[in-house]
Amino acid sequence: MNRASHGSFILLRRLRMPLVVLIGVYAASVLGFTLVPGTTPDGAPWRMSFLHAFYFVSFLGTTIGLGEIPYPFSDAQRLWATASIYATVVAWLYSIGALFGVLQDPLFRRISHETGVARKVRGLREPFYLLCGYDDTGYRVARELTEDGTRVVVLDIDPARVDGADVDDHVVHVPGLVGDASDPTALTIAGLTHPQCAAVIALTGSDTINTKVALTARLLNRDLPVICVARDHVWHPRLAAAGADHIINPFDTFAERVAIAIRTPSLHVIYEALTTQAGTAAAAATQVPRGRWVLCGWGPFARSLRRQLLALQIEVLVVGLDLDDSCDTKDCLRGDPTDSAVLRRADVEHADAVIAGTSVDIDNLAIVLAARKLNKRLFIIARQTKRRNAAVFRAAPADLVMQSSYVVAAEVLRDLRAPLLSAFLRRARDEDEAWAAALLQRLRDSVGSDVLESWSVSIDPVSMPAAHEALVAGESVALGRLLTRVDGSLRALRAVPLMLLRGREHVAVPALDHLIESGDKLLFCGRALARTRMRGMALSRSLAPQAAVSAAATGPLPAEG
């Protein structure tokens, strides 16, 4: 029996007694009126017919009015009418009370809630993402996806957070199910096995539950992409075994960004420009010092950062109360990092950077303030755990604020919107500063201070018909032809190809004379106008001639395009 019919089953079964009482009281009242003797106005003996009796009892129980019909009652009839009034009113109150009782019943409400959500999810006729966990991260992801017009279904165990999905007024309606994400039934109701489910995203606060979601998704819907958050490295092998397509570790991601900012500042600028909204290539590089770092607090976050920093041969001192065996004594200091005496013992006055990385926001703010007081030149990174504290952290004298939910949401969105961009960023991490600086200079030359957008194009009959036709006809097509305007000016579009994907082979920053093939996937970045122009070329099925490219590619930067 499915859960929907279970709900109506409960309703009917609980209403059995009230309905029997109602029928019994009505039957007794009607029968009584047909038996109790009365008289017509002429004085002749008279008894009510069943029709009259039923009519009289019907309005008696519900409204008590209309008077005595068809003739004034005898005393015996009045006595019976009085008894009937009390009996029917009580029977109605009891029945209606029982009905509301069932409607208020937690079990019935849960089942009808599940039935309602299941109906909404079944009715989805466009691809949707199943989001498990709707806290700060889930909210950000849902908001961005719905702003793109994508449908999202939310599953969370906390009714208050699911209600939040309604209150947060997303652009498109977000159905929310209250349920345990580690329960396969709840996942199925929320649409895990729905043919339109595009991916399942496990963002709950527990790595255990996220792993369970990944496993359930793999077993119940084999081909469904799974994006999973895991804060602790212990879970990574299990998630990989469960076949999670993307494992996002907010601490590793952030630690890598810090490492990139230290090692290749230009790449950090590109990274920020590509991954943040309204990011530009013209932004100045964040100056993150090498020198000596003091890391306050111990846990997965601090561990990730320490590993990245040590790999860059940076001296790290860990200060914390709950240090474990993985800290050796010479680069660790046991003590409360919120205490300035402890910070002084850690020699913060002569350190270059401090990371306030405990899991408590107040502690981190206290560390930031205490450290800033001791040393004005410090580079301070603060970790923020709750979205609602954003204003306080903005006001705090920290150079960089790490917010886990923001980092995760950005990673999830990039994986969903631009999978090629993630591949490019992974690839770019292995390059050196000279390579990154050259790319940054090229971006600045061609895009300037405009907002940097990135987009993917595949060489197929739908998204690039002209290029595809030329390739099918046996013509060789250089990449530069896709980046040349077709309006006669033959100027280059203000965009830079970042990556070419052919099968499993990646080419980072391909040259403009690189020959493309049918089926290639390309990642471009540039100004929004260039993206629009490229889309226009696809729509008008046009392609710049081969001869134009070399001139445009080597010529001076055009004034516009």
Added chain:
Amino acid sequence: MTPERVLFAFVIVLALTLNVGFTVGDISNPEQHNRYELFGAIVVSLVATVMKFGDRSPLGSTMLATSLVADLQLIAAAACWGLYAGFGNTLSGGQMATVVSLAIGALVANVISVVLLVIEVANLRR
């Protein structure tokens, strides 16, 4: 044996017996059909319908359907009677035949209900 099952079977069989009692006799002779018996048959049939609400047995839905058919036929019979007798008239032979034939229809439905009840009980034995 639970009191609930006893009550359930009692109501279903009573609905059948009252229905039989009303229909037995000359179909067109108003003298041979008691209006109180029809009233009783309707009330018991309604109660039987409600008792079948939310019955979890495999035959529950079929029993609910037959019970609803019986209600419909009996209420139609009572409504016809009420309309024909509306102006203090006694019923003609043809009018009475209409009322009783509607009740006979309900009787068939009630018989099916009882048969289903017996089948269900027989299955339980095994």
